[in-house]
Amino acid sequence: MNKKKKGRFLEILLVVSALFLGMLIIILVYRGRTETIISGPDSKNTEDRSLAGSYPLPSEIIESDIRTYFAYTEIPDIIFNRIKGISFTDDAPVAREDLRYMTVLYWGTDKTAHKGELIVNKDIAEAAAEIFYELYRASYPIESIKLIDEYGGSDEVSMAKNNTSCFNARKVAGSDAWSLHAYGLAIDINPLYNPYVGADGTILPVTATQYADRSNSFVMKIDEQDYAYKMFIKRGFTWGGSWDKVKDYQHFEKKAE
Numbered sequence: 001m002n003k004k005k006k007g008r009f010l011e012i013l014l015v016v017s018a019l020f021l022g023m024l025i026i027i028l029v030y031r032g033r034t035e036t037i038i039s040g041p042d043s044k045n046t047e048d049r050s051l052a053g054s055y056p057l058p059s060e061i062i063e064s065d066i067r068t069y070f071a072y073t074e075i076p077d078i079i080f081n082r083i084k085g086i087s088f089t090d091d092a093p094v095a096r097e098d099l100r101y102m103t104v105l106y107w108g109t110d111k112t113a114h115k116g117e118l119i120v121n122k123d124i125a126e127a128a129a130e131i132f133y134e135l136y137r138a139s140y141p142i143e144s145i146k147l148i149d150e151y152g153g154s155d156e157v158s159m160a161k162n163n164t165s166c167f168n169a170r171k172v173a174g175s176d177a178w179s180l181h182a183y184g185l186a187i188d189i190n191p192l193y194n195p196y197v198g199a200d201g202t203i204l205p206v207t208a209t210q211y212a213d214r215s216n217s218f219v220m221k222i223d224e225q226d227y228a229y230k231m232f233i234k235r236g237f238t239w240g241g242s243w244d245k246v247k248d249y250q251h252f253e254k255k256a257e
Contacts, residue, residue: 061137070130187232195212
């Protein structure tokens with residue numbers, strides 16, 4: 001009788017061990033699968049943790065993913081509360097209803113996928129989603145895409161951090177006229193490496209002096225051979241680098257229809 005009990009105990013132990021081993025194999029296989037997907041914003045970076053996730057590689061992204069990873073919507077209250085009084089001022093020349101909150105994937109300069117945020121005008125939202133999809137699919141390097149409110153609404157600080165952004169209720173540098181950024185109709189790409197150069201020689205950001213000489217070659221330089229340039233121009237944007245007196249190499253704009 002004792003031998004029978006001992007035998008049944010061994011059978012049960014073998015079954016439990018087999019089930020445990022099976023679960024362990026499933027977990028290892030699943031973890032191996034997720035490692036083929038690039039991580040989102042660095043989980044060690046607490047300021048990006050709210051946007052952390054796992055995203056498809058640029059080589060895996062497909063057009064149907066645009067609505068998932070390059071989405072836009074009317075500005076939710078939680079986002080509007082972040083920008084109110086900073087980029088969205090009381091005298092902003094555009095209504096909240098005419099703006100869209102957009103999230104996009106971008107291929108970081110650290111060769112990692114990240115999720116970024118933009119506020120854009122509703123009239124360019126569709127085109128912007130398509131452009132950032134194309135840039136991501138091409139592994140086009142962008143260092144940062146954050147709302148300018150993360151920098152206190154300071155265009156200078158955002159540019160110095162090489163942050164790509166769109167909406168900011170501000171005036172054109174050196175004038176009282178509203179910038180197209182104040183309407184969400186202009187996007188600045190990798191601004192540190194593609195500075196604004198005024199007619200008087202003013203360079204913004206001030207830390208970008210070495211990148212104002214466009215005869216030099218360097219990473220993230222935007223010119224007429226650049227992929228971002230081609231994607232924006234294809235969708236009806238104009239480039240500040242082609243202006244006569246002022247050169248704004250970071251700047252792409254599209255007037256509202």
